Amino acid sequence: MMGKGESREVDKPDPEDIPITAIMQEDFVRVHPETPVADIYRSFTRKGCFDIIVCDEACRFLGIITRMDLLSAITPGMGVRSRRKLGCLECLHKSAARHAGELMTRSHVTVPDTATIAETLLAMEKNRHPDLIVIDGDGVAVGLVEMCDIIAFLVREGEI
Secondary structure (H helix, E strand, O other), X not given: OOOOOOOOOOOOOOOOXXXXXXXXXXXXXXXXXXXXXXXXXXXXXXXXXXXXXXXXXXXXXXXXXXXXXXXXXHOHHHOOOOOOOOOOHHHHHHHXXXXXXXXXXXXXXXXXXXOEHHHHHHHHHHHOOOEEEEEOOOOEEEEEEEHHHHHHHXXXXXXX
């Protein structure tokens, strides 16, 4: 029996113990590298401006198409990634892209599906990137995690 003014301490889940698979998004857009760029533009208009994951036939992660990739393709003369007024080589290449594989960014932050929420936060901080791809041991893209997913978890659990 608890006396007046006493409080019972409730065990909170520890972000160092919770696997990232518990909060990752499993419903995300995947396309093959041969998907025509016109289909990519249509996908962005239907689903909103969400990143699109590019995977091979076995669903192994190859790259990602972000809003910035699309902007580089639409306005190559602006040099979005280079911050120069003249066109950068990457931007000019993306403007000529006909398929997802030519438009995608190949280097994106990933974490293994064995990572914890805390490890995922560290990867986001280290790479200064607010979203990442969760891959399994075979390189298959199994999830997407955005900073907002982690913040929502921490708020729900009373951590912040």
